[in-house]
Amino acid sequence: MPTALHTYVHTRRMNGIDVKTTVDLLRRYAFLERSAIPALAGWFLRAPAYETKLALGHLLWSHADRTDAIRRRLKELRGGHSEANIEPALARVGEELVHAPDVDSFVAGMRWLLEELAAAARDHLDLADRSANAGEVRLLRRLLPDLEDQLTALRAVGSKESPNARVWTKHLAALLAAAGGVSGLEPRVPHDGALPFASRFERVREMAFDERIAPSSLESYQSRMELPFEERRIAEMQIFFNEFYAAALVATILFDAWHADAPWEFFHDLSHHFWDEVRHAEFGVLRLKELGVEPSAVNLSLFDQSQDLPFLHRLCYLTLGLEVFYMPRKKPRVKRYEDAGDHRTQLFADVDWSDEGNHVQYGRRWVEHFLKDDARGVEDLQREIAAHLKEKQVHLPAGQLSPF
Ligand SMILES: [Fe+2]
Ligand SMILES: [Fe+2]
Structure with missing residues (x-):
């Protein structure tokens, strides 16, 4: 069935897409892409399997990177303010993404979103004029393979189609249908407002891991440096x-700062x-796996002890x-592996x-941006952080910030 964008382009016999329609489409793509970021940061903390965390982490950056690319194209057009122009029905889709009832449903929802964005990009590419719309053609030709790669990666971590996941993606699809689809041009199907699950997402204070990963103190830097090469290498890979x-710390900042008054560039840098x-x-x-060792330990003390601080202090x-x-350790570490021939x-x-x-x-x-017009400077902030951590770091050697 032809899409509404197809009908629009062919009825007007432009054989391409005018600026106003292009801008509307790009704003909607950018909004949906961007909305996935806090949802992914929130579920990154909650997903217990580290493989899922890795996939969600790569996916989060891909959403930020595509958002940024679309925003750059919007700036070249008569693009206006991208968020001020989002209709409430589409905003609702973006806000709902995080409220999946469980991790498998959340992953299914993210797959659904990628499929919708990829279908919209394909349709847009098909209908764009190769000369008049050359900017969008170049953009979408770059974004589409990325959307498809992320879909493949997500299918690998969560291919389970649970009953919850089916109900969840149906719910998201109904919300999007009420907004006229990704393009906003499809007939709007009113939504009855019903929520399929009673639970709403809350950002957790703890980082979840499954039973394979146990809390551990990990080797301190000093004791690692005294180990023979092979044991030290394992210990250093456990630190990685x-x-x-x-x-997790950056995920909490992204999540908590999402509605703060901050430019897009802040969210872009933090996503990176x-x-x-x-x-x-x-x-x-x-x-670790290449060396025949399964990851088995984490030390989350630095994450845990900073959770009561405002996001600015955490940053x-x-x-x-x-x-x-940690910076002074980096160069000698590279040199040690080079000298050992472990490239x-x-x-x-x-x-x-x-x-x-x-x-x-x-x-x-x-930090300087958020301290603008603040009575405090960076050093004052660091004193506030030190005062907060003082109680919790009594076991650390003097002058050390980290147990590992
Ligand atoms: Fe790092
Ligand atoms: Fe870092």
């Missing part, structure tokens, strides 16, 4: 796996930061406290070092 704590930490945990998974604590503290581990250590430099930059930029 433990970067789930940093990813989050994704990097997810990848660092993935480095641990990959290398400052991670980027200008912990990440600055595989060297690769991961090298990329981690590079990413961490960006995280400190993000921290400087955004």
